[in-house]
Amino acid sequence: MTAPRVPDVFDLIDRIDPLIDARDFPAIVEAISPASVDEVASLLKRLTVTEGAVVFRLLTKDRAVRVFEQLSAGVQSDLVHALKDAEVAEIFADLDPDDRVELLDELPATLAPRLLRGLSDKERRLTAAVLGYPKGSVGRRMTPEYISAREDSTAGEALERVRLRIDDAEAIYTLPVLDDSRHVVGVIGLKDLMRARPEDRVADLMRRPTVATAYADAEEAARTCASAGYLAIPIVDNESRLVGMLTIDDAMRVLQHEESEDAARQGGVEPLRRPYLATSIRSLASTRIVWLLVLAVGATLTVQVLEVFEATLEEVTVLALFVPLLIGTGGNTGNQAATTITRALALGDVRPRDVWRVLARELGVGLSLGTLLGLLGGTITSLVYEPRIGLVIGLTLLAVCAMAAAIGGVMPMIARALRVDPAVFSNPFISTFVDATGLIVYFVIARAVLGI
Amino acid sequence: MTAPRVPDVFDLIDRIDPLIDARDFPAIVEAISPASVDEVASLLKRLTVTEGAVVFRLLTKDRAVRVFEQLSAGVQSDLVHALKDAEVAEIFADLDPDDRVELLDELPATLAPRLLRGLSDKERRLTAAVLGYPKGSVGRRMTPEYISAREDSTAGEALERVRLRIDDAEAIYTLPVLDDSRHVVGVIGLKDLMRARPEDRVADLMRRPTVATAYADAEEAARTCASAGYLAIPIVDNESRLVGMLTIDDAMRVLQHEESEDAARQGGVEPLRRPYLATSIRSLASTRIVWLLVLAVGATLTVQVLEVFEATLEEVTVLALFVPLLIGTGGNTGNQAATTITRALALGDVRPRDVWRVLARELGVGLSLGTLLGLLGGTITSLVYEPRIGLVIGLTLLAVCAMAAAIGGVMPMIARALRVDPAVFSNPFISTFVDATGLIVYFVIARAVLGI
DSSP, X not given: OOSOHHHHHHHXXXXXXXXXXXXXXXXXXXXXXXXXXXXXXXXXXXXXXXXXXXXXXXXXXXXXXXXXXXXXXXXXXXXXXXSOHHHHHHHHHHSXXXXXXXXXXXXXXXXXXXXXXXXXXXXXXXXXXXXXXXXXXXXXXXXXXXXXXETTSBHHHHXXXXXXXXXXXXXXXXXXXXXXXXXEEEEXXXXXXXXXXXXXXXXXXXXXXXXXXXXXXXXXXXXXXXXXXXXXXXXXXXXXXXXXXXXXHHHHHHHHHHHHHHHHHHTTOOOOSSOGGGSOHHHXXXXXXHHHHHHHHHHHHHXXXXXHTHHHHHHOTHXXXXXXXXXXXXXXXXXXXXXXXHHHHHTTSSOGGGHHHHHHHHHHHHHHXXXXXXXXXXXXXXXXXXXXXXXXXXXXXXXXXXXXXXHHHHHHHHHHHTTSOGGGSOHHHHHHHHHHHXXXXXXXXXXXXXXX | OOSOHHHHHXXXXXXHHHHHHTTOHHHHHHHHTTXXXXXXXXXXXXXXXXXXXXXXXXXXXXXXXXXHHHXXXXXXXXXXXXXXXXXXXXXXXXXXXXXXXXXXXXXXXXXXXXXXXXXXXXXXXXXXXXXXXXXXXXXGTSBSOBOOEETTSBHHHHHHHHHHHGGGOSBOSXXXXXXXXXXXXXXXXXXXXXXXXXXXXXXXXXXXXXXXXTTSBHHHHHHHHHHTTOSEEEEEOTTSBEEEEEEHHHHHHHHHHHHHHHHHHHTTOOOOSSOGXXXXXXXXXXXXXXXXXXXXXXXXXXXXXXXXXXXXXXXXXXXXXXXXXXXXXXXXXXHHHHHHHHHHHXXXXXXXXXXXXXXXXXXXXXXXXXXXXXXXXXXXXXXXXXXXXXXXXXXXXXXXXXXXXXXXXXXXXXHHHTTSOGGGSOHHHHHHXXXXXXXXXXXHHHHHHHTO
């Protein structure tokens, strides 16, 4: 039990693989019974869809629902396709409304109405409330099954209300405090209610609320909840009236998905639906080929630029030696700026309207870096080759660093202003863009300095 | 209250900046009083250290401690330096032991003993327990102030124990269940205890525990807690005995720090200590210069490689035109592979010992991508230039893609095996490395095909 968790899952796979092949169901049940819910979920993600369905069917019903809740929507939808309709309907009815909606988004449109029809009236109504918000909004990820407290009640009354409603609620550890018109006027932790004297007034115990509107971006709301370390934040309508709660576990799911997507996009790949080793080589290649082709087509620009300057190159072949160094440095500087600004946008540290401030700062950073590299590179090149070549290299490094930092910093801002994911202007994209412009700068400077 | 949160903080800064300059304390108090704790924390991060200290002093004591807890350790330590010793001692005493230790790690060694001396015996003992674990381990991030339940007790008894100990505990929503020797045999949510009948046995209500040892990597344990959506996981010693709980808010802090670090490193920059706009141009440049210099030095390899093949270049100048395209494509393919594998390592989807599997898969992906790009690039080049040049370009694209994917995939694995952060082999690093090798491949193929 004390071993680190990750190896456990791989050990479990090694033990369970032959059991599945042999269809030895009792042995499978025995193998997974000591595993916790998250370990079983981790196992299912790593098995093939058919193998996963075999293991899933062997779980007790209660465990099955808990395991299912922990799978990503992609893996859930694969599993749903491998299970029988009756099995799916049973799990579907036991999910929380927000988890249900997340799954529906992944399923084919024909399946969704059939599943919804199988729900009780109450569950269908709760699900419909969540389904009413646009995709990507926090309204889709909130739970409508919360317990609220009234501003004018006492701690004892609020606790009694928790006890009465506990069976129907998903979120109970953070209670939104409401006034007569259902406006959120505060929040209070269950712990604070339990610590208070029964006659203490909720209004005196509550703290100021951090809320998000149901139409707000799910990632932004999730980050607010998670980085403040709240167990849940109230979600309100446009009139500040409570409509649901975003719980920390749902916030975590949103963030983990977004972080994986950002990390992938920044490297110029699409995120994987399943763990790396459970993804086929064909799927891996398909997450990369589109970007690689786009970038290769973009890179033909560099061929054209060099063709324009071919005569210069033939005259002074030594200029060709520095091409990879110069465009490489430009690409690196651009990547550094883009990485910093993309993260700052994700954390809400920079807003689209700060674009001019960012441009000015990145130009400043690029000029500082370029001056240093230019002096260094220029001097060394002067000594090894000749002073005029050194001057060309020094000036080009200065110009390319300043330009690359400015472009790299502003690109993610433009993306955000256009309402596309800033990480789409990935590092490879910026490198390619900076390559072509860097070459033009290089040859213009070379011609001027060398007088050709 | 319904507006999205991020603009609020910036509005608050705009309103508060002149008030701080005017030293108009009552107006500052009024401006921040409707803000929630996380909004004030967000404000403090974005002010200068001196301005932050002014605002911080105006908070009520209870709010001050809550705000302080939400700041990153870097910002906390800046603030501590700006406050008076007595003020620091007061806040320090009110922090949870794990938060205290996180702050101590950031403070100069001379300050730590002074602060520890100011604590009560009990608090000092609790802090010492956490301080005993190595830096980077989850033992440093756990809270020793938890409430446990006994396996052989009833739900009613367990709830009574929660009520009695609630004032001293940080983690109360997830209770570890212990046997007679303090081994963790299960966990139970406070909600499940409250829903149960008082006479129900804890042993029947609890679920299988997911635990981590106190010496385990903090990031790994935090990811286990967060991705399973647990509010806390038990932390045990090497004999499986409970020593503390890792709560979700502390897990979130660990993960947010690691994600920021990974995102930064992958772009070849060091993470920022404060929000982007609150960081000086000088500090921004200093987070980038070291990597940029290292990469520029690495890139001089490409100059040397090209020098070796200078005669070939002079003979067939057209070869120079494709240098940026070829090394760019190599860099992109390498980045894609590195990004995918770095994320897979962070998520625990790939272990160091899978290195051969990763190598084989990435070679497969690289060969598929290379075949496609090679056929396309070779054909187009044949038509625009001449067939022999087309053959050189096609073959080089094939070879470079296969090589770059293999190198990009294996590099993060090597880093992990050497116990350094896989993100240190950043995308710029891999590009630079692949550039030099790609050029050698290019000219070797060109010489062979063109017979020079």
